[in-house]
Structure formats: structure tokens, C-alpha cells
Amino acid sequence: MSVYFVVQEEVKDAAGLEAYMEAAKSSTLGRGRALVVDNAVTKVEGDWHGSRLVILEFEDEEAFREWYESPAYQDALPLRLAATDSRGALVKGLG
Numbered sequence: 001m002s003v004y005f006v007v008q009e010e011v012k013d014a015a016g017l018e019a020y021m022e023a024a025k026s027s028t029l030g031r032g033r034a035l036v037v038d039n040a041v042t043k044v045e046g047d048w049h050g051s052r053l054v055i056l057e058f059e060d061e062e063a064f065r066e067w068y069e070s071p072a073y074q075d076a077l078p079l080r081l082a083a084t085d086s087r088g089a090l091v092k093g094l095g
Contacts, residue, residue, distance in 0.1 A: 002093035003061050004035075005068070009084040010050030011039075016083030023079055027072035031063035032056050049087050057093075064090060 011017050036055040041048065058064040067073055080086065 001060060001095065003058050003064050004091050004093060005032075005054075005056040005058070005064060005088065006091060007052075007054040007086055007088040008049040009052040009054070009080075009086045011052055011084050013083040016079060020076055020079035020083055023076035024073065027067060027070055027076055029056065029058075030067050031060075032058040032067055050085065052084070061090065 033056070034054070035057050036053060038053045039051065041051055041053045056064075058067070
């Protein structure tokens with residue numbers, strides 16, 4: 001079953017986020033793919049955190065963990081966390 005890593009972000013440091021994106025390139029998504037990277041989310045309902053939304057799809061949780069826990073991504077992750085106020089969740093797809 002597919003899983004999705006969903007991240008809401010308020011960008012505090014645009015240059016720092018650019019540095020993260022450059023560093024994250026070395027951590028290939030493997031069995032995953034980016035579905036959404038939106039820097040100007042349109043709020044429709046309720047409270048929304050930040051202006052940036054990222055949704056990554058993985059074939060299963062194991063594929064997500066292979067990427068997220070990889071040394072290459074773990075090296076890049078602190079750059080994103082320093083540059084943004086982030087909320088992240090792993091959710092299961094339908095079927």
C-alpha cells in the first residue's frame with residue numbers, strides 16, 4: 001500500500017531552504033516520487049501552517065524509511081529543520 005510523507009512548512013530562511021534542497025539531491029527518493037511541491041498554498045478551511053506543502057509518495061513504509069533514514073537524507077534534514085517551521089506526517093493511501 002502506498003504511503004505519503006506530507007510536510008507543511010513556514011519558511012523562515014529561504015537561502016537555508018535552498019541549501020537543504022541542494023543537499024537533499026544526493027538522497028535519491030529511491031522507490032518514491034514527489035507529487036506536490038507548492039510554495040504558495042491557498043488556504044481554504046481552518047488553520048493552516050505555513051505557505052509551503054510537500055507530498056512525497058512511496059510504494060510502502062519500508063521504501064519511505066529507506067529514504068528518510070538514509071545517511072544522505074539525514075545529512076540534509078537539519079538544514080530543512082533550521083530553515084523552516086515544519087509539520088510532517090506519514091499517511092497511508094487507499095487500497
